[in-house]
């Protein structure tokens with residue numbers, strides 16, 4: 001079978017691979033650039049991302065603040081994000097006619113609310129630069145001799161190139177990284193990130209859809225905690241506070257096989273004394289009213305009722321009958337409720353892998369392997385993952401751009 005040669009080959013037709021290939025041609029139109037894609041379609045994750053709307057990035061121009069949203073990569077991404085940040089992403093898409101909008105929580109989507117807009121934009125660029133995409137090219141082997149990479153696909157097609165950008169995304173099995181590990185690249189074992197918690201005996205089991213707007217959730221016996229909306233689900237708990245906590249503690253939770261306990265503070269903005277005083281004030285002004293009918297402002301009446309039940313305050317109890325001890329128990333439940341978690345469930349909105357190419361071997365100014373010159377990486381194949389909200393795509397754009405600068409721009 002003939003071998004086809006390119007100046008630059010990108011393995012993987014996802015967000016990072018497409019962006020890297022486009023940027024290579026943008027930097028040097030004379031380069032022969034080709035994309036090898038395992039399946040018979042490209043940009044599959046872009047299509048389903050953000051519930052079909054594609055959460056392209058997050059409006060957070062301050063790099064220091066942005067970095068805090070990457071449980072893996074927080075320290076290392078400082079220089080890459082200084083080089084190509086959120087404003088560059090917005091500017092790039094707008095220069096291609098794709099207007100982005102900011103939602104109240106900072107997430108950015110195309111104004112069309114359709115991921116197809118992003119796909120069309122990337123496909124247009126690929127076609128403008130006449131970048132070929134080779135489908136059904138499942139790369140199984142990479143070797144390097146005399147500064148040329150030789151790439152072999154499962155169907156025995158072979159390609160050679162001078163510069164190689166690997167952008168195959170993350171895998172959930174360590175063995176899926178073999179094709180790259182065999183070149184001498186070190187891989188951090190993959191474990192899932194961004195998942196919901198399964199709670200068999202949840203005290204809120206029958207209240208799916210309820211939200212504690214500003215919960216502080218801490219993993220018991222650790223300092224790992226996260227604050228934000230907590231969503232009660234049929235299976236347990238989800239929402240931003242839980243998903244972000246799952247990402248932060250991805251490896252530790254994997255190691256305990258997802259059996260652990262969390263402590264939930266439903267009112268973290270109040271010190272315990274202030275909360276106690278607030279409850280005494282409510283008691284004084286509502287002495288004849290039922291406790292369950294006079295919820296504290298921050299909680300819905302369904303949740304308030306449940307907290308009352310958990311504190312042994314019955315639906316018939318009026319404030320007058322509530323003792324000091326009852327108020328102490330209520331405070332404790334509201335701010336220190338311990339719940340046992342016994343599993344994880346996939347987050348349907350977005351899931352990513354924690355693990356991948358070890359960042360220690362990568363020159364992050366170029367996304368290039370330190371010991372294997374001209375081998376570059378982009379996207380989720382690296383040991384970088386962000387929390388939900390557009391951070392994973394931002395890393396795909398940033399690393400794709402930087403890998404392209406390294407591959408198309410020549411030596412350091």
Ligand SMILES: Cc1cc2nc3c(=O)[nH]c(=O)nc-3n(C[C@H](O)[C@H](O)[C@H](O)COP(=O)(O)OP(=O)(O)OC[C@H]3O[C@@H](n4cnc5c(N)ncnc54)[C@H](O)[C@@H]3O)c2cc1C
Nearest residue numbers: 012014015016038049050055139168169379380390392393
């Ligand atoms: C349901 C869902 C929704 C998401 N929503 C969002 C969101 O709204 N915002 C956000 O920031 N992030 C989101 N993410 C995460 C985001 O999609 C990924 O982080 C991002 O797509 C990673 O891009 P990538 O190019 O590195 O990898 P991928 O998108 O996974 O692309 C890799 C490509 O490489 C190909 N490939 C793999 N192995 C080989 C091989 N051996 N040879 C050749 N080709 C190969 C694959 O077929 C694939 O096409 C979501 C993820 C999921 C699963």
